[in-house]
Amino acid sequence: MRVVTWNINSLRARQERVEAWVNEVQPDVLLLQETKLADDAFPTLSFEALGYTCAHYGQGQWNGVAILSKVGLEDVVANFAGDVEPDTDARIITATCGGVRVSSVYVPNGRSLDDDHYQYKLSWMDRLVAHLDADTDPSHDVIVGGDYNIAPADRDVHDPAKLVGATHGSQPERDRLESLETWGLTDVFRDQHDADRVYSWWDYRGGDFHQGRGMRIDMLMCSQSVIDRAEWSVIDRNARKGKQPSDHAPVIVDVSV
DNA sequence: ATGGTTGTTGCACAA
DSSP states (O other): OEEEEEEOSOHHHHHHHHHHHHHHHOOSEEEEEOOOOBGGGSOHHHHHHTTOEEEEEOBSSSOOEEEEESSOOEEEEESSOTTSOOOSSOOEEEEEETTEEEEEEEOOOOOSTTSHHHHHHHHHHHHHHHHHHHHOOTTSOEEEEEEOSOOSSGGGBSOGGGGTTSSSSOHHHHHHHHHHHHHTEEEHHHHHOOOSSOOSBOOSGGGTTTTTOOBOOEEEEEEHHHHHHEEEEEEOGGGGSSSSOOSBOOEEEEEOO
16 A cells, blocks of 8 residues: 655645656555645545545645545544644644545644744644544554654754754754654654655755755654555655646655555 | 745735
């Protein structure tokens, strides 16, 4: 079973590229972030024609997350589960696909360490753990994939010095990722690869992609039973090339079933 | 240090 997470930075602007990539790579489950669509604008019919069942949670203009599946899609939860304080933004959707409890998450950017949005980001990560407690159990097959807007370690960043005093690499953010690990999830890409200078996001500006200046902030966080069956994982940086790319590349894992 | 780019119920703001 092939599971992919991809922040596509507007589905409206990216539909053609996303469909071409999907036809090439044939994910069984595709987790999208930043669709920037309201639910009634989501192109369900286009994806159904490619063999997918879809669940979308969006608000238009900003945010928006989706799950596309060829292996079934059940028990959909938009927003946080249970009694967890609901998010005002559309940043998380959860479903069961092929026996795996998958979530597509778009963690708040944080903007800057002194911004209210940074506190919102930390709170959001705390609520994500509470959501997992309410929704499922680490002994199950669980994949929480998405744009975390957090680089797990300095080795996941082109220039760690530039992150000092900034978001994406601060200790409180990394502590939140560690809380997810404590809950029972593992970053499958890092579990499989020791390589440095592998990124999933590059700023559009200044030729950063071509200069190799990026960060690895998109992850597939997997429970142990999934990690044990993970055969292969890669970040497809080719998808960041060419005309009108998203600023993020897709992250792929193949899990034996 | 600054600025560079892309997207949006855009003409400022988020990333």
